[in-house]
Amino acid sequence: MCGLIINSDDFGETVEITRGILDGIEAAVVTSTTILANMPGTELAIAEAARRGRSASFGVHLNLCEGRPLTSPRSLVGRDGRFHRKRGMALRAMTWRVDLDEVTSELEAQIARVRDGGVEISHLDSHKHLHQLPGVSRVVASLARRLGIERIRCTLEEGSWAPGLTLGAALSRALRRRLAAQARRHFGRAGLRHPERVFDVRELMHAQERSARLRVLRRPFALSEMVCHVGTELADREKPGSCVRHEELRFLKSEEFRSLLDESGAELKSFWDC
Secondary structure, eight states: OEEEEEEEEEETSSHHHHHHHHHHHHTTSOOEEEEOSSSTTHHHHHHHHHHHGGGSEEEEEEOSSSSOOSSOOGGGBOTTSSBOOHHHHHHHHHTTOSOHHHHHHHHHHHHHHHHHTTOOEEEEEEGGGGGGSTTHHHHHHHHHHHHTOOBBOOOOOSOSOOTTOOHHHHHHHHHHHHHHHHHHHHHHHTTOBOOSEEEEHHHHHHOOSHHHHHHHHOOTTOEEEEEEOOOOHHHHHHSOOSSOHHHHHHHHTSHHHHHHHHHHTEEEEOGGGO
16 A cells, blocks of 8 residues: 655646646545645635645645745845746755845745635645755755644655656756755754655656556555646646646546556545655
C-alpha cells in the first residue's frame, strides 16, 4: 500500500482556475490545494476553503513572482510595483539581491490573509517552487515553525528526465531537485514534514504504456505528492500557460485514472495525513 496526495496548485489565481479545482475536490480526485493570497480569485478560494474545513487539505501557495505584493518590498518588485517574474526573482535570490526581511514580511502577510479568512492551514508550498531558493527556504522554514505550520512541499523528484519533458524543462527540473536537496536541511531543522516523493501529473499522462503509468504511481510504503494544475476550459482561454488545465482535470476524472489507482494500490491522502 502507498499513499498519494493529489495537490492542485494555484487555488485563487483566477476565478475559473478556482472553480476547476473545486470541481476536482467535489469529484474526489483532488485531495489538496494551496491558496494564492494576492490574486483575483483569492476571496473565493479563501471562502471555499474555510467552508470545507478538512474535506481536503488547504495550504498557502507562497507567491514571490506574480501580481502585486501585500506589503511594500522594494527588493522584490520592478518599477511597476509588481513582483519580478520567476526567472528574475530566482536570479536575484541566487545572487543575494533580495532583502530577506522583506521576504519574511511579505510571506507572513500572505499566510495571515489566508488564516484570517478562517482557513486551517495544512501546509506550505509556493508558486513556481520559489520557496526552495537560497535564503528564502530558511525564511520559510522559520516562518512555518513560528506560526505552527508543520508540513511543506519539498520537490524530491526522482530524476531529471521523464516522458514528455523538453530539454529546457528537464534542466529546470534538475535545478529544482538540487535546490530542494539544499532546502530540505532547513525544513528538517524546523521539524517540517513532507512526502517522500513529488511528481507532476503530466509525467503520468505522457507515459505511453499502462505499465509505465503504474510504475509512476507505485511506491510501496511511501507517501507521494502528485502536483497538478487543474481548471476549467475557460480558465485556459483566459490565462494560457505551460499546462492545459482542463485536460489535467479531465484526466483525473477519467475512468482510466480511477482504474490506474485501483490497480496500483495507491490510497488517496491529503497533507493532513503527512
